[in-house]
Amino acid sequence: MTRFQKTILATVGLLTGLIASTLHAAPTQEDVFKSISDNMSQRQDTGQFLAVMAAIAGAAVLFAVISKHRQRDTGAKALNHQGKLLKEVLRSTNLRPAEARLLKSLGESQSLDNGLVMLLCPSVLEKALREKNGKVERKVAVQLARKAGLIPTRTK
Secondary structure: OOHHHHHHHHHHHHHHHHHHHHHOOOOOHHHHHHHHHHHHHOOOOHHHHHHHHHHHHHHHHHHHHHHHHHHOOOOOOOOOOHHHHHHHHHHHHOOOHHHHHHHHHHHHHOOOOOOHHHHHOHHHHHHHHHOOOOOOOHHHHHHHHHHHOOOOOOOO
16 A cells, blocks of 8 residues: 555545544534423333233232241141041941940940940950949940950851
8 A cells, every 4th residue: 555545545534533523413402302302292101010010919919828828737627526526436337326325334334435445445345344334234235346346246
């Protein structure tokens, strides 16, 4: 590249820089006010803002529900009603209510709160059968024990 070409190239670059700097001048006060009024007159889109706020509120409610669900005790409730327990046992063992009353009286003779202990613990029933009890006949008590499956049935 010759010296003349370098000079021309430098001059063109200088002129280009001067033109660019004058074209990139600072905006006037009128341009600034016009831009502000244009921005203020534009309608704001609140739909998107409301959607975001609704999503945040929904997430907070969902978090609260999940937290409450985890704190809740999900265990089965205890069955502490002796009458309901007695009915359930009577259904499973095919004992009649009269036989349940007999178990109750046998249990009272052994100082038990509930006659169902007799069905659960055959040794207590055996002890009650060996003792003399005025309320319950031995023959009826033995039939009850056989029916409950605590004493094997006789074969003839």
